[in-house]
Amino acid sequence: MNSQRENNNNMLRHFLTLNDLTSDELRSIIYRAQELKSMRNNGEIYEPLKNKVLGMVFEKSSTRTRVSFETGMIQFGGQAIFLSPRDTQLGRGEPIEDSARVLSSMVDIIMIRTFEHSKIETFAKYSSVPVINALTDIYHPCQLLADIQTFVENRGDIRGKTVTWIGDGNNMCHSFINAAKQFDFQLVISTPEGFEPDKVIVAHGGDNVRLESDPMQAAKDTDLVVTDVWASMGQEEEQRLRESAFANYQVNSQVMSQAKPDALFMHCLPAHRGEEVTADVIDGPQSVVFQEAENRLHSQKALLEFLMGKTP
Ligand code: CP
Numbered sequence: 688m689n690s691q692r693e694n695n696n697n698m699l700r701h702f703l704t705l706n707d708l709t710s711d712e713l714r715s716i717i718y719r720a721q722e723l724k725s726m727r728n729n730g731e732i733y734e735p736l737k738n739k740v741l742g743m744v745f746e747k748s749s750t751r752t753r754v755s756f757e758t759g760m761i762q763f764g765g766q767a768i769f770l771s772p773r774d775t776q777l778g779r780g781e782p783i784e785d786s787a788r789v790l791s792s793m794v795d796i797i798m799i800r801t802f803e804h805s806k807i808e809t810f811a812k813y814s815s816v817p818v819i820n821a822l823t824d825i826y827h828p829c830q831l832l833a834d835i836q837t838f839v840e841n842r843g844d845i846r847g848k849t850v851t852w853i854g855d856g857n858n859m860c861h862s863f864i865n866a867a868k869q870f871d872f873q874l875v876i877s878t879p880e881g882f883e884p885d886k887v888i889v890a891h892g893g894d895n896v897r898l899e900s901d902p903m904q905a906a907k908d909t910d911l912v913v914t915d916v917w918a919s920m921g922q923e924e925e926q927r928l929r930e931s932a933f934a935n936y937q938v939n940s941q942v943m944s945q946a947k948p949d950a951l952f953m954h955c956l957p958a959h960r961g962e963e964v965t966a967d968v969i970d971g972p973q974s975v976v977f978q979e980a981e982n983r984l985h986s987q988k989a990l991l992e993f994l995m996g997k998t999p
């Protein structure tokens with residue numbers, strides 16, 4: 688290892704969950720994301736990651752995550768390499784420990800989208816460069832950076848506000864629980880029985896998190912309603928079963944009418960209109976889903992800059 692890399696290693700930070708950063712660091716990333724957004728909108732060229740390379744490992748499909756990370760690196764003067772298990776040794780059983788050592792000896796930062804969360808933890812343990820969680824079965828922290836940025840842009844500070852999660856207690860729900868604690872808002876979670884979020888993660892959310900099985904009650908006077916698909920990637924064969932289990936957990940105009948009149952609606956996308964959300968809600972005036980999707984670019988640029996130690 689050369690001395691530059693050794694230095695970097697001593698200060699190595701990963702982003703596997705929102706808890707890897709302090710609440711102040713997360714807030715500064717949200718602020719910086721807005722600055723980077725206006726710099727880009729003003730046509731300013733800013734290349735803090737010139738000659739740097741992001742390795743992108745995707746074991747599940749993606750549109751937003753891939754394009755936002757790749758575009759972010761190009762705008763920052765660097766490059767991104769797309770790696771899929773179909774055409775690398777990752778898909779042929781090369782040990783994660785070996786892959787982590789090899790990839791991190793060549794690229795400067797790595798993002799991974801995979802199934803088991805433990806896989807990304809192992810990868811990070813053996814990586815000599817920062818590792819970013821671009822979605823696992825348990826968490827999707829990058830999406831939360833964009834979601835918080837979007838809320839802040841529309842309504843100001845999220846501290847003390849109420850957010851209602853309706854649907855599956857999945858990876859997005861878990862990251863919302865972490866966000867509730869870190870950004871200090873109240874999160875009300877409404878899921879069908881048997882689809883609640885992980886108990887340990889809920890417990891860590893402490894007073895910031897409450898479960899409410901009735902979605903109409905859960906949405907009462909809330910500032911933001913959020914949902915996600917009923918069957919996540921890897922659960923495709925459960926689609927039918929889930930459609931009936933989640934039938935009463937659709938975000939529709941009745942649910943939105945319980946929320947504050949100026950409540951926002953978010954969805955990480957891709958969405959299924961007519962399942963977890965009706966078209967009139969997701970395409971209606973309270974929905975900010977496309978601003979939310981665009982903010983993946985700006986917030987992840989702020990994250991890349993931070994993890995690479997390049998924040999001005
Ligand atoms: N929201 C999100 O992560 O989208 P992709 O699956 O398209 O990356």
Ligand code: NVA
Pocket residue numbers: 822827857858859915916918919920955956957
């Ligand atoms: N919960 C969804 C999020 C997709 C961005 C999934 O894991 O498929």
